[in-house]
Amino acid sequence: MKILVGYKRVVDYNVRIQVKPDGSGVVTEGVKLSANPFDEIALEEALRLREKGIATDVVVATIGPADCQAHLRNGLAMGANRAIHVVTSEAIQPLTAARTLLKLIEKEQPDLVILGKQAIDDDCNQTGQMLAALWNRPQATFASKVEISGSTAKVTREVDAGLETIEIDLPAVITTDLRLNEPRFTKLPDIMKAKSKPLESIPLESLGVESGDSLKTTAYAAPPKRSKGVMVKDVAELVALLKTKGLV
Amino acid sequence: MESRQLIDRRHLDFVLDEVLGVDDLCRYARFAEHSRETFGAALSLAQQIALDKFLPHNRKSDLNEPHMVDGKVVLIAEIGEAVAAFCEAGFSAVLADAGRGGMQLPFVVAAAADGMFCSANAATIAYPTLARAAANLLEVYASEEQKRLYMQPILEGRYFGTMCLSEPQAGSSLADLKTTASPRDDGSYAISGAKMWISAGDHELGENIVHLVLARIEGAPAGVRGISLFIVPRWRVNADGSRGARNDVTLAGLNHKMGQRGSVNTFLKFGESGDCAGYLVGTAHQGLAQMFHMMNEERIGVGLSAIQQAAIGYQYSLDYARERRQGRHPDQKDPSTPALALIEHADVRRMLLQQKCYVEGGQMLAYDAALLVDRQHDPDDSVRRDSAALLELLTPIVKAWLSDYALRANDLAIQIFGGYGYTRDYPVEQCYRDNRINPIHEGTNGIQALDLLGRKALMHDGAALKILAARIAASCAEAAAIAELAPLSRQLGQALVLVRDTTQAVAARLGQGEVRLALANAGHYLHLLGHVVVAWGWLRMAVTAQRALAAGNADSAFYQGKVQACRHFFAAELPQVELAAKLVASAEASAYDMRDSWF
């Protein structure tokens, strides 16, 4: 079984995001970039399936600028067998990402695609769903448990009402939630081994993907600072205050 | 504060990549498999494990000191988990040869990785780094058989190690150590004696502990020339590597420390029942020289560990100064105006900038010295020779200046927190306590100062100092070409003249046989030379920063911060060398002449 894993590079979750003074974006100069945490969970799940003998081949893929190579090497060091780098200098939106991943699916013919439920830069939560629709295969999003038997996957999903378990036929798209697993630490010797693992670069233009980018960003701004709170002496006063503010 | 901001990776990358250009090391055969990418990946891994596994129990292990139950040391479980994560990731073998399963990383990169663990939890990191130091020593001096039995399991994270030098009556003065070794028929030695202050001397983290013990073989000459180095395992090891019977090493007690409480500190007795097996490492009577061979690296480690505690205290206080609101400007009388963030006050900014100067300048010096260790792999032997000489000279400064000024930085961090800094509800008081050991162990700072002035500065006719002066002069020439830095370049040039004149005055006094008086102000001399080399580091950082600014780098605030800190160091710190130089050159003697009975 072959698994394709989406492995996006984003501003590290430890970095305090700053908006550029001219509002044209967020500051990325000198800022640490690393794997989208949900994608690390996706890779971890794929590696565990390989360790259980269910998968044999784990391929990590990213769509991003030329300097994403080091990022993909991290995925290889964590344990992926191969990496595919779709090179583009432009930031792309979910539909374009889904169409690009579909091209990789056509090329690689995976039995399972695991993506993060969202990326922590734009928090879109769309790519996995769009990809399943374009591919015309089942999807199980927000996974907190995955069990594969034969050509079906039993997936426990985190939904508003609690947990929901569904069974889907493979090939399919699964997107990960935070509680699915705890990604492993890389090992130093594997950083060295990753250097000789295959990493294929494909220019985005060469895939013939029609751009689906339809949103235009006009400006970025930092969220307003939280205004000062007031202390109330008891529940009655709280309720009265909420009423006067029209909140209840 | 969230753990996320606590390690300033941007500064680290700036020093390693932009100022020192450590990827230059990849042209050496030993590091040919490496690249900036592998260095970066190793550092990121260290950062992740430090924040996830070491930082979270830092306070808990301070509050839950190791204790003894039925003769065994009990540690909180998190220490074992963190150490296991460190070892499993391969950090025990980070420097070791690829052939032994190591990563063969340059010392400077490994030191930077260690630094992150030191910031996160100085006590827990002591266990695996002491083990690694023991392995490094065995790599150089032990026989292949000893390496197989005692070193390889350390590299694999299964065994731990200690350094057993100190005894109750022999701390600074190892010449007085009394532990003895008597030859036995099977070629091993029976060890007998007591060792005090042994860090990580007993615990259950691994399968075995390899004590590296300094002892005197029966009939050996007195003093430092009669000391040999022995492997003394806690459990004996059979020829096939399996664990044998318990060796005669007993845990006689625990020391209760001011800080770094999570790292157990022990009083050990060897051979109480007359059956403690020890195995000679290398040549008899060469033990101290062998131990000191490793000491350069260990002392850089101590300086770096100190400055990393300062670094995290600085980050805590910076964050606090941005959040806490208090008071108004001296010319703002209207009480209805909102209180200002502490960072708005000039005096608070001074305390932050002073910390930045010590921390970042200190890190620069530590990495610069660490890089000299890696220069031993340069194909050109004049590079190797000069680097070795410079490393000898800088080592006492790295150890002592960094550990002194790191404490000052922690003191300032507490001050910024005001009353809250004095409580255990905030982390900065622990930083200070954890850091207080560093001027004491691995040779006290007083001993470092004597080593610097009494030996290193004057050795081979001052050869090392000349190499240093030439390098500083070259940096001054570079800075002189940048208008903003030209005055600073001149100022450092003048300080260099002061170093030369002061050193000559000491040499002359030593030549007249006034050894005690000439060295009486050695501490001031270390302060003088320390400030000069840290100023040198700041000037180089400022040159790099000015160039980035001139090139229009978008991260201008970062680079402006470097230039400004450099200016502050030259304005408020570097002028202090004049007083130090005067005291040393004139052999100012008020303390020297003070009598015991006058106190």
Ligand SMILES: Cc1cc2nc3c(=O)[nH]c(=O)nc-3n(C[C@H](O)[C@H](O)[C@H](O)COP(=O)(O)OP(=O)(O)OC[C@H]3O[C@@H](n4cnc5c(N)ncnc54)[C@H](O)[C@@H]3O)c2cc1C
């Ligand atoms: C937490 C901790 C961990 C340690 N870990 C280890 C370890 O793992 N292994 C190990 O072997 N040791 C260890 N030590 C011991 C440490 O190296 C010694 O404490 C140190 O060398 C100082 O020795 P001392 O404590 O006997 O002080 P002393 O030698 O009594 O010194 C006291 C003071 O006198 C000064 N002084 C002494 N002699 C001179 C001199 N000739 N000239 C000028 N000033 C002098 C010193 O600078 C110092 O200020 C540890 C100590 C501590 C506190």
Ligand SMILES: Cc1cc2nc3c(=O)[nH]c(=O)nc-3n(C[C@H](O)[C@H](O)[C@H](O)COP(=O)(O)OP(=O)(O)OC[C@H]3O[C@@H](n4cnc5c(N)ncnc54)[C@H](O)[C@@H]3O)c2cc1C
């Ligand atoms: C052990 C202890 C015992 C105490 N006992 C008492 C007691 O019995 N009774 C009592 O009333 N109080 C007591 N205090 C409170 C003590 O007086 C305050 O902690 C102290 O006045 C500092 O105030 P703060 O802690 O709020 O720090 P902050 O005022 O927040 O100061 C933090 C830092 O900012 C600096 N700073 C603040 N404002 C300015 C400014 N305008 N310009 C420049 N720098 C500024 C300060 O110098 C300090 O470095 C005690 C505190 C402690 C820790």
